[in-house]
Every structure is written in C-alpha cells, then in structure tokens.
Amino acid sequence: MKAYKDLSKEELQALQRELQEKFAKIKEEGISLDMSRGKPGSDQLDLSLPMLDVLNSESAFKGVQGMDLRNYGILEGITEIRELFSELMEAPVDHVLVYGNSSLNVMYDLIAKAMIHGIGGNTPWCKLDKVKFLCPVPGYDRHFAITESFGIEMIAIPMDENGPDMDLVEQYVNNDAAVKGIWNIPKYSNPSGVVYSDEVVRRFANLKPAAPDFRIFWDNAYAVHHVYVENKAQILNIVEECEKAGNPDMYYELCSTSKITFPGSGVAALITSPANIAEIKKSMTVQTIGHDKLNQMRHVKFFGNADGVHAHMEKHAAILRPKFEAVLNTLEQELGGLEIGSWLKPLGGYFVAFDTLEGCAKRVVALCKEAGVVMTPAGSTYPYMNDPKDTSIRIAPTLPASEELKKACEVFVLCVKLASVEKLLEA
Amino acid sequence: MKAYKDLSKEELQALQRELQEKFAKIKEEGISLDMSRGKPGSDQLDLSLPMLDVLNSESAFKGVQGMDLRNYGILEGITEIRELFSELMEAPVDHVLVYGNSSLNVMYDLIAKAMIHGIGGNTPWCKLDKVKFLCPVPGYDRHFAITESFGIEMIAIPMDENGPDMDLVEQYVNNDAAVKGIWNIPKYSNPSGVVYSDEVVRRFANLKPAAPDFRIFWDNAYAVHHVYVENKAQILNIVEECEKAGNPDMYYELCSTSKITFPGSGVAALITSPANIAEIKKSMTVQTIGHDKLNQMRHVKFFGNADGVHAHMEKHAAILRPKFEAVLNTLEQELGGLEIGSWLKPLGGYFVAFDTLEGCAKRVVALCKEAGVVMTPAGSTYPYMNDPKDTSIRIAPTLPASEELKKACEVFVLCVKLASVEKLLEA
Numbered sequence: 106m107k108a109y110k111d112l113s114k115e116e117l118q119a120l121q122r123e124l125q126e127k128f129a130k131i132k133e134e135g136i137s138l139d140m141s142r143g144k145p146g147s148d149q150l151d152l153s154l155p156m157l158d159v160l161n162s163e164s165a166f167k168g169v170q171g172m173d174l175r176n177y178g179i180l181e182g183i184t185e186i187r188e189l190f191s192e193l194m195e196a197p198v199d200h201v202l203v204y205g206n207s208s209l210n211v212m213y214d215l216i217a218k219a220m221i222h223g224i225g226g227n228t229p230w231c232k233l234d235k236v237k238f239l240c241p242v243p244g245y246d247r248h249f250a251i252t253e254s255f256g257i258e259m260i261a262i263p264m265d266e267n268g269p270d271m272d273l274v275e276q277y278v279n280n281d282a283a284v285k286g287i288w289n290i291p292k293y294s295n296p297s298g299v300v301y302s303d304e305v306v307r308r309f310a311n312l313k314p315a316a317p318d319f320r321i322f323w324d325n326a327y328a329v330h331h332v333y334v335e336n337k338a339q340i341l342n343i344v345e346e347c348e349k350a351g352n353p354d355m356y357y358e359l360c361s362t363s364k365i366t367f368p369g370s371g372v373a374a375l376i377t378s379p380a381n382i383a384e385i386k387k388s389m390t391v392q393t394i395g396h397d398k399l400n401q402m403r404h405v406k407f408f409g410n411a412d413g414v415h416a417h418m419e420k421h422a423a424i425l426r427p428k429f430e431a432v433l434n435t436l437e438q439e440l441g442g443l444e445i446g447s448w449l450k451p452l453g454g455y456f457v458a459f460d461t462l463e464g465c466a467k468r469v470v471a472l473c474k475e476a477g478v479v480m481t482p483a484g485s486t487y488p489y490m491n492d493p494k495d496t497s498i499r500i501a502p503t504l505p506a507s508e509e510l511k512k513a514c515e516v517f518v519l520c521v522k523l524a525s526v527e528k529l530l531e532a
Numbered sequence: 533m534k535a536y537k538d539l540s541k542e543e544l545q546a547l548q549r550e551l552q553e554k555f556a557k558i559k560e561e562g563i564s565l566d567m568s569r570g571k572p573g574s575d576q577l578d579l580s581l582p583m584l585d586v587l588n589s590e591s592a593f594k595g596v597q598g599m600d601l602r603n604y605g606i607l608e609g610i611t612e613i614r615e616l617f618s619e620l621m622e623a624p625v626d627h628v629l630v631y632g633n634s635s636l637n638v639m640y641d642l643i644a645k646a647m648i649h650g651i652g653g654n655t656p657w658c659k660l661d662k663v664k665f666l667c668p669v670p671g672y673d674r675h676f677a678i679t680e681s682f683g684i685e686m687i688a689i690p691m692d693e694n695g696p697d698m699d700l701v702e703q704y705v706n707n708d709a710a711v712k713g714i715w716n717i718p719k720y721s722n723p724s725g726v727v728y729s730d731e732v733v734r735r736f737a738n739l740k741p742a743a744p745d746f747r748i749f750w751d752n753a754y755a756v757h758h759v760y761v762e763n764k765a766q767i768l769n770i771v772e773e774c775e776k777a778g779n780p781d782m783y784y785e786l787c788s789t790s791k792i793t794f795p796g797s798g799v800a801a802l803i804t805s806p807a808n809i810a811e812i813k814k815s816m817t818v819q820t821i822g823h824d825k826l827n828q829m830r831h832v833k834f835f836g837n838a839d840g841v842h843a844h845m846e847k848h849a850a851i852l853r854p855k856f857e858a859v860l861n862t863l864e865q866e867l868g869g870l871e872i873g874s875w876l877k878p879l880g881g882y883f884v885a886f887d888t889l890e891g892c893a894k895r896v897v898a899l900c901k902e903a904g905v906v907m908t909p910a911g912s913t914y915p916y917m918n919d920p921k922d923t924s925i926r927i928a929p930t931l932p933a934s935e936e937l938k939k940a941c942e943v944f945v946l947c948v949k950l951a952s953v954e955k956l957l958e959a
Contacts, residue, residue: 142604150602154589157826161588162581175577177569177795205632210820217644221658221682231648231658247818254818255648368604370826391674391681393637397824399584399797 108444109525121526127519128476136477138513143295143455144504145364145421146428152420153366156407160399174398180390181382182374186401190374192411194328194360196344199379202386205396208361208373212322213251215357215375218388219285220255224318225354225384230255230285239277239287241269243458243486243497245295248288248324252488259488262287264297266449268305275312282315286322292340293327296486296499297458298451300338310346312355321347323358325376327454329418330364332425338452344376354378362404364455365414365421372396372404428502428510432457435514445525457500458486465524466495472520478513535871536952548953554946555903563904565940570722570882571931572791572848573855579847580793583834587826601825607817608809609801613828617801619838621755621787623771626806629813632823635788635800639749640678642784642802645815646712647682651745652781652811657682657712666704666714668696670885670913670924672722675715675751679915686915689714691724693876695732702739709742713749719767720754723913723926724885725878727765737773739782748774750785752803754881756845757791759852765879771803781805789831791882792841792848799823799831855929855937859884862941872952884927885913892951893922899947905940 112120166174168183181187182203191198204211216230223229230236237258240249252259260277262269268291277284289309291301301309309321323343331337343356354377362371375385408414433450436459440446448459461469466483473480481499484490500517502510539547593601595610608614609630618625631638643657650656657663664685667676679686687704689696695718704711716736718728728736736748750770758764770783781804789798802812835841860877863886867873875886888896893910900907908926911917927944929937 144604147600147603150593150600153602157588157591161584164584166577173574173577175580175794175797176574177571177790206824207820207822213819217648221644221647229658231656247821250818254815363604367602367826369822370602370824388681391677392640393634394674395634395796397633397797397827399794400824400827 106442108442109529110444112529114530117526117530121523121530124519124523124526128472128523131476131516131519134477136512136516138477138505138509138516139479140501140505140510140513140517141479141481142504143364143501145368146424146504146506148424149421149503150367152417153407156366156403159406160403168398168402174402177394179398180386180393180395182396183398183401183405185405186372189405189408189410189414190360190376193414194325194358194374194376195342196358196376200344200376200382202375202377202382203396203401204373204375206363206369206371206373206400208324208326208359208363209247209251211359211373211375212248212324212357215320215322215385216251216255216257216286218385219318222388224320227318233283235283237277237281237284239269239274239284240488241287241289242488243296243499244288245290245324246481246485248322249488252288257285261488264294264299266299268299268301271305271308275308278312278314278319280315284314285316285318286320288322288324290324290326291343292325292338293330293451293454295326295454296456298449298454298456300452301340303341306341306343306346310343310350310352310355312352314355319355321356323356325358325360326364328360329414330455331418331422331453332429333452334419334422336452354381357381365417366404366407370400372401425503427507429457431507431510432500432502432514435511435518439518440521443522443525446521455501455503457502459498459500460496461498461521462525462528463494463496465521465528466492466498468524468527469498469517469520472523473517476516476520478516480517533869535869536956537871539956541957544953544957548950548957551946551950551953555899555950558903558943558946561904563939563943565904565932565936565943566906567928567932567937567940567944568906568908569931570791570928572795573851573931573933576848576851576930577794579844580834583793583830586833587830595825595829601829604821606825607813607820607822609823610825610828610832612832613799616832616835616837616841617787617803620841621752621785621801621803622769623785623803627771627803627809629802629804629809630823630828631800631802633790633796633798633800633827635751635753635786635790636674636678638786638800638802639675639751639784642747642749642812643678643682643684643713645812646745649815651747654745657684660710662710664704664708664711666696666701666711667915668714668716669915670723670926671715672717672751673908673912675749676915679715684712688915691721691726693726695726695728698732698735702735705742705746706740707742711741712743712745713747715749715751717751717753718770719752719765720757720878720881722753722881723883725876725881725883727879728767730768733768733770733773737770737777737779737782739779741782746782748783750783752785752787753791755787756841757882758845758849758880759856760879761846761849763879781808784808792844793831793834797827799828852930854934856884858934858937859927859929859941862938862945866945867948870949870952873948882928882930884929886925886927887923888925888948889952889955890921890923892948892955893919893925895951895954896925896944896947899950900944903943903947905943907944
C-alpha cells in the first residue's frame, strides 16, 4: 500500500470519492456504537457475579478486629481488605488506607484537602496565588478535570514509550515551588498503554521538589489489568523507590477494584507513607464514620488473597485480548503503510492511543459521530481539552461486543482515511 | 424523696459516704459498658439481614433506565432509589440526589464545595475573612467537627422543646452576611429528641438571609426513626415551606438509611431544589463517576416502597422502646424529685439528653468512666466542646443489650448523685 503523502492530487481525489461513497453507505446503516469510555463489557462483569453470593443473611459478620462489620466504624478499612491490597500492591499494611467505591474520588479528595487544609503543615493551596500540576500527555481526562475544577494550572509534559520526559519533569519540580503535583498512570497508561521504565520510576523517586508539599499522584489503575498474561509488564515499586531515595512521603499511590469486580461497586485504596496516612485520617475522621465494610468483606471472601485476584484477572484478559487484537489488526491491515496514523500496541490497560496526521483528530471523531460511532472527544487526552497538534484519539475497545467492535473499527479507519485525504488535499 | 438542695450539710455528708461506698462496690465489679455513640444494637442489624439476599449472582441487573447497574454511571443515583427516597421524604423525585453510604460525608462535601467553589456564583467561602454557622445546642458533635475543621466560626443557639430560639436565629441570619449556615436535626433531635414545631419550621422557611449563599442544613437523620409507633411525631415539610416562602433554594435536607439498614453500608440522599442539584452535579461529575448502584438496588428490592420502610422501622421501634424506657424509668425512679438533673422524654431518635446541676457534667462523665461506663465526652453537644454551664450529657441507649443497659443506667444515676452532692457541698 502506498503512503497517502506520496499520492498525486488526482489519486487523492479519486480516493476521496471512493471513501465518501463507502462513508455514505455506512451512514445508511444507521449504526450506533460506543468506543468512548473504558467500561468493562458485560461478559467481564459476569466474572464477578459469584461475589454477590459470598455475603448473605447466613453469614458471620465479625471481622478479625472483633467488630460487627454491619455497624459503624473502622475508618481505615477492615484489616482483611487492607491485607489484600497490601499483598496485591506489594506495600506494607500500614501503608494502606481503604476508601469507598471510587479511586477518582480519593484523588479529588486528596486535592480538596490540600486546597483547604494544606499538606504537612504547609500553606493551604487555596491561599496561594498559583498552584501548578504537571500532566503527562496523552493522559486521562478525568485527572485533568479534577485539577481544572480547583483552578490549578496544568502543564502538559510529553510522554514517550518509557514514560514522561523526565528532564522536563525534573526541571519543573526541582525549581518551581508552585508545582505541587504530577498525574501519572505508570502501568498500561491511559490512553497510550505506556509502561514506565525503571529509570523513569527511579527518577521520579529521586526528585528534589522545590515545594515541600509536592506529591506524585501515582494512579496505578491498571496494576493487574494485563491483556497478555504471558507477557505481564512489571514496574518498579514506587513505595520502595521513594523510601530508598529518602522521599518516603512524596507519593500517593491509588488503586481500586472498579475494573476487577464491578465499576461503581468496587473498593478503592490509597497506598502512602504512615505519616501521610496519619495526616489524612485526621480530616477523614471528620468527613465520615467509615466506608462500606460489608462490600470490603465481600471482596475479601470472593478473592481470598492476591493470587485469587491474579487468577481472576487472567479471565478478564481472556475476554479483552480478542478485542484489543480486533482493533490492532484492523489498524494494521487498513492503515499499515499509509503513514496517516500511528499507535502503540498496549500489553494491558483499557485503551489504544491513536495519533492522526496533524490537525485531523477532531475531524476523525466528528466523522465517526456522523457515522454512528461515539469516540472520546478529541483533545480529551490533553489538559484543557487542548491538543495543540490535534492528533490524539483514544480508542476504548472493551465495552462493545466483538461484532460491534469490528464494525466500529471499520468505521474508525474509514474516517481516519477520509480525514487524512481531506487534510492532504488542503495542503 | 427530698430535693438535694434542701438537705443540710450533715445530711449531704452522710449521703456522700453512702454513695461513695456504693461507687466503690461498683468499681470492684470491673464492668465495661458503652453508652457513648448512637449505634444500633446487633438485634436491630439482624432486621436487615434479608437485604443481603435480594441481589445475588442470579439477579437481573438492568434498572428502569436500561443500564447495567454493575457498570459505571448514573451519577444522581438509580431512578428506583430516588423514587424510594422521594416517597419516603415526601419530596419530588427531581429534588433527590442519591450519594454513597454516609450523609455526614454529604454534609462535609457540601461545605467543602462552598469553601472552594462557592454557592450560586458567590465568593468561595475560603476567600472570605469570616464565615459563621449557627449551632443549635445541645447538638451533634460531628456537625460541629465539620464546621470547626473548615475554620468556620460557630455560634451556639439555645433550643427549647420547640426547636432553636428563632428570635436569635432571625437576628443573626437576617443581619449578618457572614452567617452562611445553620445546623439542624429537626425531628427527634440529637441529643434532646426535640421535634421542631410548625412555627419554628415556618420561621426557618421565611428567613430573609443577609447572605445570598446562606443554607439551612436540615439533617433529617431520624425522619422515620420513631420509638413510639402509636405516637409518631410529624414536622412540616421543609421543601414545601421554603417554596411557599419564596426561598426554594435555601435548604439542604439530608437523610440516609444508616440507621434503617446497616450503618456504613447504607445509602445517603440529599433533598434540595433542582437548581441546587444542578449546581452540585457540576462538581460531582468531576468528583466521581457514580455511587454504588448495586447497594442502591439492594435497598430498593428489600423495601419495595416507603411503606416497606415504615413497616421495617416499626420493628426497630419494638427493639428500641424497652431500651429508652429502661433509661427513662431509671432516671425517674432514681432521680425524680431530687432536683439534680432534668431530661426530656424523646418520642424517637437515638438519644436521651440529660442536664446536670451546673458544673457537674464533666464530673459525672469522669465518674462513669472510673466505674467502667463510657459516656459521650461532656461538652460534645456544644461547639468547640464548650458547654459553658457544664450541664449537658448525651445518653445513647441503643447499643448495649438490655441487661447491660440497666447496669449502665444504674452506674449513671449513682454518678449523677455523687457529683451533685460534691457540688452542693462545695457551695
């Protein structure tokens, strides 16, 4: 297949007519498909159904702490679930604080606390003229929405296949005391699938922040969310690396079972130093009497231990793999060699990141919509929805059933071709 | 029985020796009882056990909105649970926003939002020199802990058997723009059991706040928590009254199933105007993808409708009534006529408020502790733990089993007598 850039104007025009005809036909089909959000498919949700049977009216409700789990109390989460997260995330139990159903909510809350109460006795962020966060791109739109909602200035940091540009990260963090945080999804990053290299993690742990209340937000959302179980990615442990580097309080690591059991009915956890946990619990005790201990116990009884989670995640992978391959095969077969787009092949997570020719992402998403396929809005992977080159598109292959997904990919590559031809003809 | 104040010094001294002997004997028993927190007893929790069976691996998970309740989404709560709260709280469905497991957390969050984002386009409270809240006393320690944690100045407002002193409330709210809110538990108030009179509710609804972002926090925590089912208290509906008065956005009404089903595993709701809900949802959508919809559906399937809740609450009342009567009978039998304490007889809620002679509450609680009975710390029912006359004690009779409760009450009245004699001998 010839690269589009090498086609003559006449060839491009002929191609455009052909693509437009195909597009018109697809529109007539009146399809309605969604590749916009990282939601598990219903077959994945079925995997966790037995969890709904492990607690019932015949159960015992005393945990190892001797308290009735149906009643108030146990702010930090029941010991059993803290031990499960501890084993799963390879962090000491005293580094684990268990929350409600949403790690996004934990991150929002950590920033809200920093805004109102400050971190470690430093000035509350709401009293400062300027607070900045670094945002590796492409990244997760809901991270950026949180920082934007608090009026925090966001600075985009480019990523490559090893993680963020650490020269730039060090330059900002180590010199500018207004830089208070950085968003990261270190493993199977949303949306690129990038796995942070050991060097990147070590450089993170060895930052020398100008701000004493600088925190690495380490959203390990896909810690065990492999797609290829024979080729599981490993990253260095941020807890250990920060301790080794003499920065034991510098990170907040987040995780949840949202995409392990049920999104909305999972359990979220924060992994951080005992000093940070002590500080957070001080305001948490004002905020709530405790989270849902029955749901915590439901998870413990269902999984037993970390091995139980890993075995469960292999079942998820078996469902996800064909979906990822359907997307990747279509991209390769339909776009390979055309030089109108690039993508990485993720080993885990929930997304495929696709880069169009410059100035084409918005148009591709608009065309998809016209043809009945909802994509994440172009720009979503950048702070302020501002993708300066308009190239970044996030593909979420998990929710549609296989046949629908194939159809949606077919529409997507057609729209990429169409938008690319339009762009090249403009030039 | 002769009032203590009418006893001679010698009589008091003789009485003191007698009480001290009894106290010494009780201490030897080495008891360990808790009347400190409003926690349901385990027999009450058993009432809701069948709720754990209504959702299981065989269930259907499509709600009326057609979405899979196991997946992400439905920020405002599933329609079915919003309808249940709507019926129960007698408010239109579009006035109902359903949250996670804790109404305390909703209140915290409403104030946090006001601090950071402001209400209705007004200046965020964190940017103001001074923010004040009115705190009817005796009141709920966790309310006061929230406002204190945000640095909000708290002003105590005395209550009588009809509710807060409304002359004082009007004077503050209608004249001081720094007064941004007032805490209320309008029905079976914590701790006094007071039920707000119709006049009090109407005067609340007809406030003319100096601050446009003033809000009534209407914590209707005990809306259906009757102790005497043949004598259920009714209060006017704050939604309707505020609408009638032309103040449709002035209130946030809170409720939860924490003391209906399982504390920690219940469902909380906010009742407020559609305009307020629209504003809150704007930041909520940044904060979380949604709350636990499976637990919402569990509640819906268990109760069916508001009648189901009311029938369930009659079973709670049957358990609570003997406990309340044990406390009230002991108080009456042991302290009646002695003029060393006063109390109201609550018709619902979770507490009995007891007033000692001036300057005795701390001493009574300390003596109880010495004898092995944990009471809520004296002062807890006042902002800043500052009960200026040191008279207010909260008795929580629900958690101990009946025999334990009788023992705890016996200790309590003995300590009241002992502290009162000490006080009278000092004079």
